[in-house]
Amino acid sequence: MNAPLRKVAISVLVLFTLLIVNVNVIQVIRAESLRENPRNTRVLTDEYGRERGAIVVGGNEIASSVETTDTLRYLRTYANGPLYAPVTGFYSVLFGNRGIERAEDDVLSGTDDRLFGRRLADLFTGRDPSGGNVELTLDPAVQEAAMAGLEGRVGAVVALDPSTGAVLGLASTPTYDPNLLSSHDPAAIRAYDEQLDALETDPRVNQAISERYAAGSIFKVVVAAAALATGDYTPDTVIPAPQDYVLPGTDTDLQNFGNEPCSPTGEQPLIEALTISCNTAFAQLGIELGEDALREMAEAFGIDGEERQIPLDVAGSTIGEIDGDAALGQTSIGQLDVALTPMQAAMIAAAVANDGVLMNPYLVESVQAPDLSVLDQTEPEPLSEPFSEEVADQLTAMMTNVVDEGTGRRAQISGVEVAGKTGTAENAGPDHNWFIGFAPAEDPSIAVAVFIRNGGGTGGDISAPIARSVIEAHLQGRG
Amino acid sequence: MASPVNGPGTDPRAAIAPGTAIPTRRGTELLLLGFAVLITMAAHLIIDITVTGSPGTELATFGLWFSGLWVVAHVVVRRFAPYADPLLLPCVAVLSGLGLSMIHRLDIAGGQPGGADTTSVDAPVQLVWATVGLVLFIAVLVIVRDHRTLARFAYTLALVGLVLLAIPAVLPNSEINGAKLWIRVAGFSIQPGEFAKICLIVFFAAYLVDKRDVLALASRRVLRLELPRGRDLGPVLLAWVASILVLVFERDLGSSLLLFGIFVVMLYVATERASWLVIGLLLFAGGAFVAYQLFSHVRVRVDTWLDPFAYADTGGYQVVQSLFSLGTGGLFGAGLGGGRPDQVPVAKSDFIAAAIGEELGLFGLVAMIVIYLVLVERGLRTSLVVRDGFGKLLAAGLAFSLAWQVFVVLGGVTGLLPLTGLTTPFLAYGGSSLVANFGLVALLVRISDAARRPAATAAATPPKLTDAPTEVVQP
Numbered sequence: 001m002n003a004p005l006r007k008v009a010i011s012v013l014v015l016f017t018l019l020i021v022n023v024n025v026i027q028v029i030r031a032e033s034l035r036e037n038p039r040n041t042r043v044l045t046d047e048y049g050r051e052r053g054a055i056v057v058g059g060n061e062i063a064s065s066v067e068t069t070d071t072l073r074y075l076r077t078y079a080n081g082p083l084y085a086p087v088t089g090f091y092s093v094l095f096g097n098r099g100i101e102r103a104e105d106d107v108l109s110g111t112d113d114r115l116f117g118r119r120l121a122d123l124f125t126g127r128d129p130s131g132g133n134v135e136l137t138l139d140p141a142v143q144e145a146a147m148a149g150l151e152g153r154v155g156a157v158v159a160l161d162p163s164t165g166a167v168l169g170l171a172s173t174p175t176y177d178p179n180l181l182s183s184h185d186p187a188a189i190r191a192y193d194e195q196l197d198a199l200e201t202d203p204r205v206n207q208a209i210s211e212r213y214a215a216g217s218i219f220k221v222v223v224a225a226a227a228l229a230t231g232d233y234t235p236d237t238v239i240p241a242p243q244d245y246v247l248p249g250t251d252t253d254l255q256n257f258g259n260e261p262c263s264p265t266g267e268q269p270l271i272e273a274l275t276i277s278c279n280t281a282f283a284q285l286g287i288e289l290g291e292d293a294l295r296e297m298a299e300a301f302g303i304d305g306e307e308r309q310i311p312l313d314v315a316g317s318t319i320g321e322i323d324g325d326a327a328l329g330q331t332s333i334g335q336l337d338v339a340l341t342p343m344q345a346a347m348i349a350a351a352v353a354n355d356g357v358l359m360n361p362y363l364v365e366s367v368q369a370p371d372l373s374v375l376d377q378t379e380p381e382p383l384s385e386p387f388s389e390e391v392a393d394q395l396t397a398m399m400t401n402v403v404d405e406g407t408g409r410r411a412q413i414s415g416v417e418v419a420g421k422t423g424t425a426e427n428a429g430p431d432h433n434w435f436i437g438f439a440p441a442e443d444p445s446i447a448v449a450v451f452i453r454n455g456g457g458t459g460g461d462i463s464a465p466i467a468r469s470v471i472e473a474h475l476q477g478r479g
Numbered sequence: 480m481a482s483p484v485n486g487p488g489t490d491p492r493a494a495i496a497p498g499t500a501i502p503t504r505r506g507t508e509l510l511l512l513g514f515a516v517l518i519t520m521a522a523h524l525i526i527d528i529t530v531t532g533s534p535g536t537e538l539a540t541f542g543l544w545f546s547g548l549w550v551v552a553h554v555v556v557r558r559f560a561p562y563a564d565p566l567l568l569p570c571v572a573v574l575s576g577l578g579l580s581m582i583h584r585l586d587i588a589g590g591q592p593g594g595a596d597t598t599s600v601d602a603p604v605q606l607v608w609a610t611v612g613l614v615l616f617i618a619v620l621v622i623v624r625d626h627r628t629l630a631r632f633a634y635t636l637a638l639v640g641l642v643l644l645a646i647p648a649v650l651p652n653s654e655i656n657g658a659k660l661w662i663r664v665a666g667f668s669i670q671p672g673e674f675a676k677i678c679l680i681v682f683f684a685a686y687l688v689d690k691r692d693v694l695a696l697a698s699r700r701v702l703r704l705e706l707p708r709g710r711d712l713g714p715v716l717l718a719w720v721a722s723i724l725v726l727v728f729e730r731d732l733g734s735s736l737l738l739f740g741i742f743v744v745m746l747y748v749a750t751e752r753a754s755w756l757v758i759g760l761l762l763f764a765g766g767a768f769v770a771y772q773l774f775s776h777v778r779v780r781v782d783t784w785l786d787p788f789a790y791a792d793t794g795g796y797q798v799v800q801s802l803f804s805l806g807t808g809g810l811f812g813a814g815l816g817g818g819r820p821d822q823v824p825v826a827k828s829d830f831i832a833a834a835i836g837e838e839l840g841l842f843g844l845v846a847m848i849v850i851y852l853v854l855v856e857r858g859l860r861t862s863l864v865v866r867d868g869f870g871k872l873l874a875a876g877l878a879f880s881l882a883w884q885v886f887v888v889l890g891g892v893t894g895l896l897p898l899t900g901l902t903t904p905f906l907a908y909g910g911s912s913l914v915a916n917f918g919l920v921a922l923l924v925r926i927s928d929a930a931r932r933p934a935a936t937a938a939a940t941p942p943k944l945t946d947a948p949t950e951v952v953q954p
Contacts, residue, residue, distance in 0.1 A: 001871050004748045008875060009859040016852045018847050019886060026805045027841040035805025039791055039799065042807050042819045232841045281889055326695040 001199035044093065048184075049071035053108040055088055057102055063088045063101070063178075072184045076101075081177040083147055086156075086206050087138065087170050087312070087363065090178035094189050098204065100134060103311040107132045114367060114375045133368040133377065134293035134420045137166035142446070145415065147172035149466030154201050156453040158346035159470055162438060162447040164380035165350070165359030167310060169448070169470060170343075176203035191269070201453075210312040212339035213451065216459065217277045217407075218434045219334030219463075220320075221348055224274055224398060226297035228391040230289070235271035235394050241281035242266045247326035254283050254329065257458075259426065271398045275406035278420065279333045286332025287325045294332065295319065300348050300386035302358060303340065310343070310363045317344035327464050334423060341375030346449035349436040351384075352399065352419070353444035356392040358383045400441045403464075408435065411464040412437050413472055414447030417441035420467065422459030430456035435463035440470045446474045497841035502935040504565035506558050511569030512553055516546045520578030522815055524582045529816030537603070541583075544606060545576065548613050561929035564861060567927060571920050572904055572946045575913070576907035577847065579605055580815070581827075581834050588821035601827055601908050609912035612917030619921035630869045640678030643671035644725045670733050673902075676741075677922070680880060683742060684873035687749035691868070695750040723766075730776060733887060733899035739763065740883045745876045784897035786840030797824050801833040801892050805844075807932040810842025815868040826907035829900060832892045847906075848889065855882040858923050865930035874926045877919050 026034070034040065037078035050230040051074055062084045065074040076091040080086065089099015097105055106112035110119065137178045139159070146157035150173040159169035180192040180477035194204055207213060227233040245254045256262055262278035269451035273281035286294055298304075298319045308314040320337020322328050330336040341359065351358035361384040367376040387395075399419035402408040408420040420437025433455035448461040448470050520542050524705050527535040535541075549572050583602035621628060629636070647670075679696025687694070709777075723735050743759030770777040779794045785801070787795035800823040808818060820826050820834030836844040862871050881904055888903050890896035902912040 001748050001751065001875075002753050005863050005871070005875055008879060009856060009863075010750060012859065012879070013852070015882065015886045016855075019848055019889050019893065020896065021846070022890075022893050023805070023836065023841060023844055025834060026802060027623055027809055029803075031806045031809045034803050037806075039788075040803040040807065041822050042803065045819060045822070204699060219560055291674060300882070340538065378687055382596070392908055 018186065022136045023444070045072060047457075048074050048093075050074070050110060051130035051370075052076065052091070053110065053133045053345070053368075053424060055084075055104075055108070056133055056135040056368075057084065057138045057143075058150055060140075062136075062156070063091075068184070070184055075184060076179075076182040078178045078182070081179045082175040083143060084138075085175045085178050085203070086172035087136065088178055088209060090181040092181045092189060093184065094186055095181065095193070099206075099312060100136070103309070103313075104134045104364065104367075107134055115369065118369055119214060129371045129421045132370060133372065134305035135299050135365045135368060136169065136363055137161070137365045137378075138363070139170065139474055139477060141167040141473040141477040142169035142470055143171060145169075145470045146450075146466070147175065149450070149469050153452050153455060153462075154207065154264055155450070155455070156211075156342040157448065157470060158208050158342045158449045159446055159451050160346050160350045160359075160361055162350040162353035162359065162444050165361045165383070166365070167361055167363045168446060168474060170206075170208050170312075170363065172205075172207040174199065174201055174203040184332045206312070207451065207453065208342045209242075209310070209312055212315055212317055212341050212344075212424035213432050213453065214427050215334035215338045215340045215345065215424035216432065217279075217282075217334055217432055218348065218421050218423035218436045218449075218459070219332070219338050219340075220277065220282045221399065221421050222284050222291070222298055222303070222434070223294065223332045223354065224270065225301075225387050225391060225395055227270065227285055227294050228239035228394050229297065230293065232273055233270055235398050236269045238267050238269050238342045239281050240272055240284050241268045241278045243280070245280035245283055245329070247283070249327045250286065250326045252326065253459070254280055254333075258282060259476060271382065271401055274421070275397045275401045277402075279408050282332050287329050291322050291328050294328070297386060300358075300384050301351055302344060302383060305463060307475070308361075309344075310361045312363060314343050314361075315341050318340050323396065335405070335426060342449045342451040345434060345436050345451065346447055347383075349420075349438050351386050352392055352395045355389040355390075359383050363391065388441035396441055399437065403437065407460040408437065408464050409456070411435060411437055411468045411471075412462055413439065413475075416475060418468070418471060419444075419479065420464065422464060424458045427454070430454040430459070430465055433457055433459045433462040435459045437464075437467050437471070439475065446471055489907055499563065500639035502933065505553070505561065506570055508556070508565035509553055511565070512572050515569050515572035515576055516542075516549060518573060519580055521544060522577065522580035523583060525623045526580060526587070526816040527812075530584070530587050530847060531815065532857075535587075541579075541602075541606065544610075545579070548609060552613055555617045556924060559624075560924050562928045562931040562933070563924040564857050564931065565929035566853060566857045567920060567924055570850050570857070571917075574610055574707040574847070574850055574854075574905040577835065578831060578903075578908070579609070579833055581820075581838075581906070582908050584816060584838070585821055585827050585834065588819075590735070603909075605908055605913065608913045609917075610909070612914040614919040616917045616924075619700045619918055622924055622935055623771060623922070626870050626873065626922065626929060627867060628872070629681050629922075630685040630688070633689075637682035637686075640675040640682065641721055643675035643678065646671055647800055647809060648725055648729050669904060670909070670911035672731065673911045674736070674918070676738065676880060677877070677915060679738065680745070680876040681873060681922075683745045683888055684869055687745055688868040690874050691749045694746075715760045730774075731900070732777065732780065732897075734892075736879065736887055736899055737884055737901060740887075741876055741880045742880050744883075746871060748875050749872055780897040780899070784894065785908050787894060797830065798892075798894055800824060801830050802832040802894055804830075805836040805893065808837035808840045808844075810841050812836070812838050812909055814838060828902055829852060829898075829904055829907065830886070831907045832889050835906075848885075849884070851881070851885045851904075855879070855885075857927070861923060861930050862929040865926055867929075870926045871930060874923060874930075877923050881916075881919070 018175050052065040054061040054476045062080055063078050068075045068076050082296050087100055091101045093096050108131045115132050126148045142159045146169045150171055157169055157171040157175055161168055176196055181189055183189055243261040247254055254278045262281055302461040303317045303319055305316040306317040317340040319331055324333050327336055331338055360381050362378050364378055366374050369375050387388045396419050399421055400417055403411050403420045407422040409417050411420050416439050418437055418439040419441040423434030433452040435450045438444040447465050450466045455462040524534055540818035582605050586600050586602050679892055747755045783790045783795040785797040791799045804820055804823045815838050818837040820837045823833050826834045835847055840900045855878050865871055884901055884904055887899055888901045891898040902909050902918045
């Protein structure tokens with residue numbers, strides 16, 4: 001029986017070799033992909049086992065981690081969830097991260113290189129590793145005023161500090177409670193998710209930065225800037241402003257809002273055309289300037305189709321393809337394919353407010369170690385210089401006039417000079433309502449864009465008052 | 480008993496000059512046992528410190544108890560089987576020690592931050608079962624002074640084995656996780672199949688040795704395969720078919736595969752005819768095909784084996800989690816207490832190898848496999864060396880059953896084979912398995928004692944043969 005026994009012994013050796021080879025394949029060759037497989041809950045429990053850093057606004061933690069006793073150790077909680085949801089996003093077991101939670105995940109989770117020294121120290125001291133904090137540029141008063149103003153509507157408010165590009169407010173409605181998407185109970189998360197899915201407008205979509213809309217008359221600021229930048233125009237230059245304007249090469253009769261005449265004479269100064277938002281004047285002006293001049297100015301404002309990071313992703317704004325003078329005319333009054341995010345609209349106002357220097361918008365003021373020592377401070381930097389300081393002054397004067405005696409009167413604040421431009425954009429549904437502006441006009445500390453989707457009224461009626469309350473909240477906060 | 484192949488010529492000790500004392504190697508065994516206890520205690524200490532920050536209060540009690548077990552086992556072997564293979568017991572000690580450590584580790588995983596929050600204490604229970612196992616070990620060594628006496632009870636044992644196998648099938652309340660394998664008494668679950676396996680191996684060995692000449696010689700050629708006459712094969716075939724049927728009824732894929740494999744290999748060893756392996760493979764393929772067609776639970780196992788990730792939330796969940804555990808462990812492992820092996824379902828029993836792979840890494844897991852290999856090959860070596868046919872076949876059957884079980888379980892846990900649901904011998908949590916395997920090792924120790932015992936005292940060998948000064952080579 002020894003011959004077969006020896007063969008059995010060899011077979012056992014072969015079987016065990018198979019096992020060992022297979023284990024090698026799993027633990028060496030496939031190890032990394034298995035480790036990083038999203039289904040591998042170790043990744044999750046590891047992540048939730050570390051104290052995630054806080055998101056800080058005005059010295060208060062608006063997102064922080066609370067230790068629990070359940071399987072996932074730290075629970076993410078949002079102190080004022082719905083108010084800041086458009087910025088913070090959520091931190092969900094089921095749906096991953098959104099908003100700042102995703103954009104600054106490296107810092108918050110503690111894997112960022114800037115936290116390397118800290119991690120090394122944790123390793124030696126045996127301290128539980130924890131993430132860094134992210135301090136945002138938001139002004140709580142601005143954010144509250146913006147969200148309050150938008151309540152009950154679908155819309156967005158973006159407020160910038162024109163001199164730095166710091167985002168003071170980033171509001172989007174409808175909003176949601178990130179706490180309910182960031183809980184540790186998958187069933188509860190799913191229930192809330194279904195509830196949100198059932199809504200007409202998904203609150204998780206950030207209207208301020210993810211969606212682009214027809215700009216309407218606020219685009220006239222860009223056209224005016226292009227005109228002034230040529231040096232051939234001043235605010236007082238008289239331009240044609242007929243009651244009707246048949247777009248060249250078409251039968252399309254372009255009319256003014258409500259088909260009212262812009263001027264009894266059929267022509268008016270540029271400043272007056274902007275003040276009453278004269279469509280025929282700007283359509284003709286745009287055609288006069290030509291596509292290249294207009295496109296160049298639009299791109300200098302950042303309307304170049306490129307996605308931007310603030311560090312949240314901002315969809316690219318564009319003026320679209322322009323096919324002929326008729327299209328150019330429509331483009332010049334912000335219709336056709338002009339599609340701007342509210343963030344881009346705010347950037348237009350900010351560039352005017354900042355003497356023609358467009359600052360790169362940013363949302364993260366600083367990155368802090370868990371002990372609150374500052375690891376990285378954002379340095380404001382210019383994005384572009386669309387026009388000269390002189391042009392900026394002229395535009396400011398024109399926009400001030402819009403609020404003083406034009407379509408933007410409802411943005412007036414007593415004792416403060418407000419500059420602005422309204423917009424009412426035609427689209428498939430009820431009109432979109434825009435307002436962009438800044439204040440105080442002589443030394444602007446805030447530039448704001450307010451957008452209401454399908455508000456139905458005019459930008460002056462619906463959006464301007466919201467801008468006004470946002471500006472007031474900001475100026476009051478500054479004392 | 481006729482044994483034409485096995486003569487003194489193949490006995491490696493034939494070359495030893497008469498009068499030379501055969502070393503018992505009991506000292507080696509004691510040293511290795513001490514080493515096994517040391518490794519276990521170190522593992523326990525590391526786990527306690529890593530997970531809770533301080534040595535557990537029960538560490539001293541555990542240490543004393545665990546080392547006491549092996550001291551007693553060693554003393555009993557020294558007294559009742561002095562020539563036994565010195566590696567068998569240390570292999571068992573280190574495997575069961577490693578198992579106890581991992582079970583202890585999974586016990587406290589519940590209290591870990593992010594743990595299951597249910598702190599169960601299975602390690603002390605397992606230690607009690609190890610103690611019961613030791614009692615069986617001692618009983619076997621004390622009662623069975625000569626393994627050949629077992630052959631006399633072959634038919635009785637076959638009956639006992641079949642009855643043990645069948646009990647859960649007829650009992651209500653015997654189902655756990657879809658398989659009817661359990662007897663539940665006063666809070667304890669006993670899996671009689673583990674004991675039935677040993678009874679059946681003894682029966683197979685006795686019967687096959689008895690009939691091996693007939694089986695090997697009085698055969699008919701069918702399709703170039705030499706088949707024995709049905710009446711010679713009858714009883715053993717009957718026992719086997721009965722047990723497979725029972726297991727199929729109980730939905731115990733693992734045990735069916737285990738018994739089938741053991742039976743075929745023992746038949747092959749006994750008859751020395753490779754045709755049995757061919758027939759066995761054909762039967763297996765046929766059986767597997769029929770089972771796949773007939774039983775949905777078999778189909779699920781096969782499908783999830785082919786692509787576990789496609790069924791990651793359902794049938795493939797366990798294997799996928801096990802693969803994650805192993806993959807995360809990588810080469811060096813997360814360190815004892817450093818991983819999350821508790822996230823694999825039934826980590827304490829079926830998937831304890833995954834826990835070892837995660838925390839001790841590839842090196843730890845391969846070391847564990849190699850220890851099993853050493854245990855099995857020492858068992859097979861015993862089988863080669865022992866002189867009587869029954870002892871040979873019994874040792875071979877027992878050793879191969881261990882090997883086959885380890886292969887099937889680890890293959891399942893690592894995705895090499897479909898999951899079948901067997902326990903990792905000595906390592907996994909579970910009383911029946913541990914106790915039964917202690918009994919199995921006791922038999923191997925008994926046979927190895929007979930194999931290595933100096934010829935003068937070995938009752939099996941006529942004195943004149945061992946005195947022969949030259950080798951006798953069998954043709």
